[in-house]
Amino acid sequence: MIIEIFGMGCVKCKQLMMNVQQAVKELGVEAQVNKIEDFEMLIRRGITMTPGLVIDGEIRSMGRVPSVIEIKEMIEVVGKEKTVQPTSATTKRDPSCGCSGEGVAFYPCSGGSNVGQISNDAAKSLSEQGLGKFSCLAGIGSHGEGFLTNAKRAKHVVSLDGCASKCSYNTLRHAGIEPTMHIVVTELGIKKAYDQLSTNPEDVEKVVSLVRIQLQQ
Ligand code: SF4
The missing domain is CATH 3.40.50 (Rossmann fold)
Incomplete structure (x- = not known):
């Protein structure tokens, strides 16, 4: 799981980082937590208010600091979404195709x-x-x-x-x-x-x- 915190280093951004780290610790999940301060990147990623919290590419909050409990819920929701199974799975991969399988x-x-x-x-x-x-x-x-x-x-x-x-x-x-x-x-x-x-x-x-x-x- 990749968790991204977008902000310019203000008090709220720092608090969000602490809350995220605490939530990850309490849940015991494997997560890479990145802090992004590049303004251009903020704009490109659609963050219009800081701090912004993005989990696995999805904006989860902007302009506020979610509590540890709330962040834990967000992480759990992402985990559940990832385990959604497809309804049909019958076709085998063409081995000559460029699909990666890893990386x-x-x-x-x-x-x-x-x-x-x-x-x-x-x-x-x-x-x-x-x-x-x-x-x-x-x-x-x-x-x-x-x-x-x-x-x-x-x-x-x-x-x-x-x-x-x-x-x-x-x-x-x-x-x-x-x-x-x-x-x-x-x-x-x-x-x-x-x-x-x-x-x-x-x-x-x-x-x-x-x-x-x-x-x-
Ligand atoms: S395939 Fe879908 S996302 Fe891609 S350009 Fe067409 S409408 Fe847009």
Whole structure:
């Protein structure tokens, strides 16, 4: 589990960090707790009020300091969501497919617009750079056993969506897979164009850089 605390180092941020550490200790869960003070990153991740608390890529609170009890409940909810089982699982993984099974798995929405294709190109670039594996979102959507097993084994499940419809994120969660990182291309200031499938390399690089930074945290 990855817990992120977003804030600029104020008293509230420090209190939130203490509460999170106490909650993790009391629950005895394995969690990596990261403090993020980079303002640009706050904006990119949709944190509009500090301190912000993000658990496994999902914003759980903003602008306040949840109590230890409340944070424990949030962690338990995430744990339960992760154990949701798919309703059908019959398809075996194609062994020639690039789905990872461990390490970092990238799931782009690969949608029919410039931003969907940017997510696709970013996943390709990240995969070619050896930062993880381009993985099959369609396989997750089909609830194929091998695809689901590999996604659950992955240390990081990176959901790359073109727009606010969040097709990759929703597909993964519908199959019981909780993304550890979620990027939405339009939230990076890139406008969606339905009639355009070509991508601007600079836009692709924006996504690649953001994923790279977040993987290093
Ligand atoms: S997230 Fe947006 S761009 Fe991607 S497939 Fe869905 S609607 Fe298309």
